[in-house]
Amino acid sequence: MATSLIALFLGVFFGFSLNKAGLTKYNKIVNVFRFTDMAVLQFMMTALVVSMSGLYILRGFGLITFPNIPGTYIVGNLVGGLIFGVGMALTGY
């Protein structure tokens, strides 16, 4: 129950930040592939840098342990990414 509430709470803030960054709009997503609006990259990379440094600092203090890190399957990850990009540019989601 507690984890469900946490999931819901985190999800709300996740959705909120996506909306406020404009990632719920088709033009934002497709324009990053046209190099006319870099909001998606700015948003993604900021999130990455903040959480990356936060997580490694917290682990340094021994406050958290990392969950399972997504496995590396070079072909799978690359092919998946290649197909994913097509869908992303088409639908803008």
Next chain:
Amino acid sequence: MKFILNYIRKETWSPYVAGILLGLVGILAVWLSDSLLGASGAFENLAGMLGQAVAPQAFDNVYFNFIMPPGFTYGVILAIGIFFGGMIGAASSKTLKWGKKDAANSDPLWKRTFGPQVWKRWVLAFFGAIILEYAAGIAGGCTSGLAISGGMLLAPAAFLFIAGMFASGIVTALIIYRKRY
């Protein structure tokens, strides 16, 4: 205080501010519940649940038994939260289009590119989403589940995925927009 409230009501934030918010959410997800953010897995969990009810034999495979167990998982609840979070975000800037006439197809760029018909938006969204979900299944996550959540743990898979995503996204956009690229 007033400044903050006014900022929350803005339709689009600086992507850096929104990115910091998502970064904090990512940290909290690991800290509070020892799990990663992700959106695509939820649909696979639900599809697995549906599939096992309709055609148990077809869904009795390695993928649904071990990699993406069906059920009402953490990811599903997270996805519900994302839906309402997005709605709250839109409502806070009074851009929520729920029930409005052009709700399904309101993006000006989309209309210019593919036409104003609403059914086209639905059809392309449907088939595009199949591509997205299928690709996320192959790669092991979507933009949030693999690229951001994996990236923040410095997983090599995330960076391979991002490279692939941008390479084919740029090519697809080139094909769609040709001269207007």
